Amino acid sequence: MSRILVIDDEPQIRRFLTISLESQGHQISEAQCGAEGLAMVALEQPELVILDLGLPDIDGQQVLQQIREFSQVPVIVLSVRNHEREKVLALDNGCNDYVEKPFGVKELLARIRAVLRTSSGKPAAKSGYDDGRLNIDFVSRTVQLEGERVRFSPREYELLLELVQHPGQIITQHQLLKKFWGEGHLDDTHYLRIFIRQIRNKLGDDPARPAYIETEAGVGYRFLGESLTG
Template identity: 45%
Template structure:
């Protein structure tokens, strides 16, 4: 049974989500504030986190930052903020998905299912990818840059897997979005931009002039070994 941590200070929404998630076979843990959420991630080891950004003690982005300091658990952010800058900030901090309030419970359940599938996916059929600067082991989920381990999030690994299956070939934005986030995605090009930039900062010797993770403007991305 998968365990879902619901972090929201609204008891009614907490209860609604808990009922829906349990009805679909999930174990549910709840937290009404940020500090409890961070503690729960460490102690309850959830398989996915649903995190509201509007919490009473800590801003949700700070909670996300603390979670990412020690865990790669998939995180779905909930927010009443519609501005694209807020979405990009959440993704940049390591969120796997972003759902704007108000939302349908069925939509959120679909996002949870997609996050669980992505979180459990492994690159068993991909050989390690080695460049002159870094090495990627997709089975062990281990990245090393100049011999030093670098932490990559599950979403970053999925993006690299999608690109490294066809090195030096263009992969369209739509194909990447569907491979990484699921079949309901296809227009969220800002997701790709955020994660590509994150990967360049972590892997490229000169992130401003990437040699390996190449953007083809308006088309997609390619990975050059």
């Protein structure tokens, strides 16, 4: 069946889910906090994550956002939070379904089957980039150039990550501006030029002879490397 990771700080919930899901033939891993769960998503590459929002170290919404920075693994949120704004935020952050606690196990199993059906055939998640010179760890959000740590601002890193995760594909200026600055800044291309220049400088990348980031004039940017790691 499927490899499922349960991220929940309540031992009784983890035990109940493990018994219920293993009875259906699934292979279950457990994490009791957000940091442990993030590491297991990267290392074990589960086929489904069941995520509680009320974790002791990192809020589940932030865990969901960080998972989506490096993986498209299906995520079902399982939470006592029943406010509409929490559900909308979780869906906007990339969860595939939202189930409220307390829940019926039959309903949860049906939702798991539905999510797994729609996600089958997707490529395995990638956890980093490494070409021998440039190393990017998507989980720890660190960048090294020739073995030396390079510091990036959060926005610089987010832009670099967006390009790295779509190698060979042009990401338009509008796509980047909309994602990172919002609808009101679609014409503010100077924002992008400044940040892309800063990223290139930190990577030692010559825009005239780029090794990493190529400009498609008037359109957007393309990442040239292809050494994503599993």
